[in-house]
Amino acid sequence: MMATSQLLEHIILLLLLLSFFLSVQTTAAAGFADKLERGQNLTDGETLVSAGGSYTLGFFSPGVSTKRYLGIWFSVSNNTVYWVANRDQPLGDRTGILIFDDVDRLVLLDGSRRRAWSSNFLAAPAAVVQLLESGNLVVRNGSSDTSLWQSFDHPSDTLLPGMKLGKNLWTGGDWQLTAWRSADDPSPGDYRRTLEMAGLPELVVWHRDVKKYSTGPWNGLNFNGVPERSWFADKYPLRVTTSPSEMTFGYTAAPDAFLTRVVVNHTGATERLVWDVGTGEWRSYCKGPRDTCDTYARCGPFGLCDAGAASSAFCGCVEGFSPVHATPSSQEVKDSAGGCRRDAPLDCAGGKTTDGFKVVPGVKLPDTQNASVDMEVELEECRDRCFADCSCLAYAAVDIRGGGHRTGCVIWKDDIFDLRFVDGGQNLYLRLSKSEFDNRKRFPTLLVATPVASVVVIVLVVFLIWWRSRRRIIGGIPHNPTMAVPSVGLDIIRDVTQNFSNGNIIGQGGFSVVYKGLLPEGRTVAVKRLKQSALTTKGNKDFAREVEVMAGLRHGSLVRLLAYCSESRERILVYEYMQNKSLNVYIFGATNLRASLNWARRLELLKGIAHGVAYLHGGSGESVIHRDLKPGNILVDDEWNPKIADFGTAKLFAVDHAGLDQTIVVSP
Known part of the structure; x- marks a missing residue:
């Protein structure tokens, strides 16, 4: 009986020990489910699963492709992959392995131990990779909460809650979405989605370098071209962050919100989808472009x-x-x-x-x-x-x-x-x-009032047409009563320039001197005075041409002619004042001035000049050829916007609609 009792005690003890060891192994296995530590590896067929079970990391083949990739997908939808490690270097078979290499980097190797992908972070002897319940794959040093590397900083085609689009102002790096090449090929395609930050923040889809779709600017609540965002603002609040370290857009998810994603697909469409637990499918909440009017600049200027x-x-x-x-x-x-x-x-x-x-x-x-x-x-x-x-x-x-x-x-x-x-x-x-x-209809009123008045009106109209058909020349300038550039008296010019004070001179060339002027209301202007030696027949023609050409031009990339003076022996042009002078100063000036032209600013200057030239070559309704476009004739305002100047040698090509043969008239 004693022996039986002792045997039973030994069996119970063995069962307890077995239970203990099984629990330890189960705990270890559970701990390994979302982590990979140094000395461990992940092979094709194995996965990491986030603690809450929402996301899975493993190897996959997209669509009909047989190539193998390492990616992360939604556990409820195995074919919805939102991040891919080796987008550009697929594996040819199932021999891939994810492991920490000798210098503690996380690397993906093929069967021949060639590297197909690696993360980039400082060496960490106790490195651990973990798939978080947010969907973010992070590398940490041991139990530290600081991430050495994270997948959210390297998005593919999908934006999840907690991710960002925009720019890191400290490192110069940016976050953007890049579409797959096709439904079966996750390599970077031709479409990308960025947060543009000049002006007001707005999300833009590009096809290569061509803008295809914009959400419209941020208005504090949403991007104003996508009012549908208000439908889910309570579940997925949007945010735009502007700080010394970053300018970014992202969104968060409420605790009770369903799984969601924003994806730019291989056709260039951007879509927000939400997982419908009842149907087991993704539901589209909004999509852009939604119609033909969402095509960028569909209807041209204005x-x-x-x-x-x-x-x-x-x-x-x-x-x-x-x-x-x-x-x-x-x-x-x-x-x-x-x-x-x-x-x-x-x-x-x-x-x-x-x-x-x-x-x-x-x-x-x-x-x-x-x-x-x-x-x-x-x-x-x-x-x-x-x-x-x-x-x-x-x-x-x-x-x-x-x-x-x-x-x-x-x-x-x-x-x-x-x-x-x-x-x-x-x-x-x-x-x-x-x-x-002014919506009043004057002519019908006059015609009804009295036949005599109608006759007077008709005579006046005929006279006006005849009078306008003659290009009268006053002081070398074509007289045009509708000209938007006024003529001002010499006494006014003397007053705003302190009688052409030498202390007001801001520049001069072979044919003119430019003075800084101050209008009574406080506005600063640039006053260009032709030298007396330049008042030849050609000089007068150049002056008249510049007034005639500039009178009809209105564009943000052209210097605005505000007024002119043609009195006695004086020929003067009054322009808006450009605080930063000409590009000559920055291209050929001192080193510190040249340094102010960083590449981003140079690109914006070039774009502004191109807009101005495009306007001159037809965008103004007439065609103007500048004929002397050079750095000295590109002025820069206080916001670094370029302004094309000096139209003294320009030619104005305009169609004479009065002539039956549509003759092309070229100004002298």
Whole structure:
């Protein structure tokens, strides 16, 4: 009996020991489920699973491909891979292995021990890789919470909660999404999604280097071209971060929110999807581009796209503008890619204007990459700034959240692009000529009032047509009563330049001297005075040509001619003042000045100059050939915007519509 009792005790003890060892092994296995430590490896067929079971890391073959990749996917949807390690170097078979190498880097090796991928971080003797429940694969040194490397810093085609798009201002690195090459090929394709930060932040999809789709600018709540984002703002709050270390966009997920992802696919479409637990499928919450009006700049400059206006090919013009048709055939097929041109010229010079603003309501605001932004002012002050600046074409509020007096101010001084109607859109305030606000019909009233008045009107109209057909020359300048550049007296010029004081000279060349002038209202101008030795027949023609050409040009990349003076033996041009002088100073000047032209700034300058040249070569409605484009004739304002100047040698090509044969007239 004693022996039996002792035997039973031994059996119980063995069972307890066995239970203990099994529990230890089970715990160890569970600990290994989401981690890989130095000395361990992961082979094809094995996986790491995040602690909550939401995400899986392992080897896979996409679609019909037989190539092998290391990636992370949603555990509920094995074919939904959101991150791929070896996008450019697939494995040819199932011999891949993930391991820490001799210098403690995490590497992916093929069967021949050749490296197909590796992470990049400082050596860590106790390195551990772990797949977190956020979906982020991180490498840490032992139990430290600091990540030496993380997959969220190297996104593929998908943005998860907690990830970022934008730029690291400390390292210069950026975060962007790059689409797969195809549904069966995860190598980087031609489409990418970035956060553009010049002007206001906006998300842009690029096809190679061509902008294809934009969400519109950030307005404090969402990107204003995607009002659908408000549907899920409570579950997946959006955020834009601007700090000394980064400028980024991302989103988070509420604790009770379903799995979600934002993906840019191989066709260039961007989509937010949410996992539907009931159906076991991904549901699309919003997609861009959603329609033809989401195609970037679909209707050209000053065009307004309406997705519900198929009969007009979706494109119209903002009020005060009319379509530009490159050819009769483009008008026939309603091709509006050429955009729109202003119906009546603006009236603004010398600090005086009769222009006004009209609201374009309910729109996705235009591209802001060349706009200026000030977050510290109210909308009313924004209007005053735009009204006082003759180069300002439109303005709008930046922040629509309310609850404060600072709405911010965004101002456009260049052609506006990518404007469309959108549900819940914002107001754009567009600068128009006074005539666009005058809806009175004077001629019909006169004709009804009395037959005598009608005869007088007809005679006046005939006389006006005859009078305008003659190009009278006054002081060497074609007289045009509608010219937007006023003539000012010599006494005014003397007053603003302190009688051409030598202390006001800011530059001079072989034919002219440039003075800094101060207008009574405080605006600084540049006064270009031709030297007396330059007042030859050719000099007078060059002066007249510059006034004639500049009078009809309005573009943010051209220096604005504000006024001219042609009195006695004086020939003077008054231009807007460029604080940063010409590019000559920075290209050929001192080392510290050359250093201010970093590559990003050089690129922006080149883009601005290209916009100006494109406008001159047809965008203005006429074709102007500058003929002397060089660094000395490219001025730079206080915001580093380039301005093309000196049109004394330009040729103006314009169609004489009065002639039946459509003769091309070239100014002398």
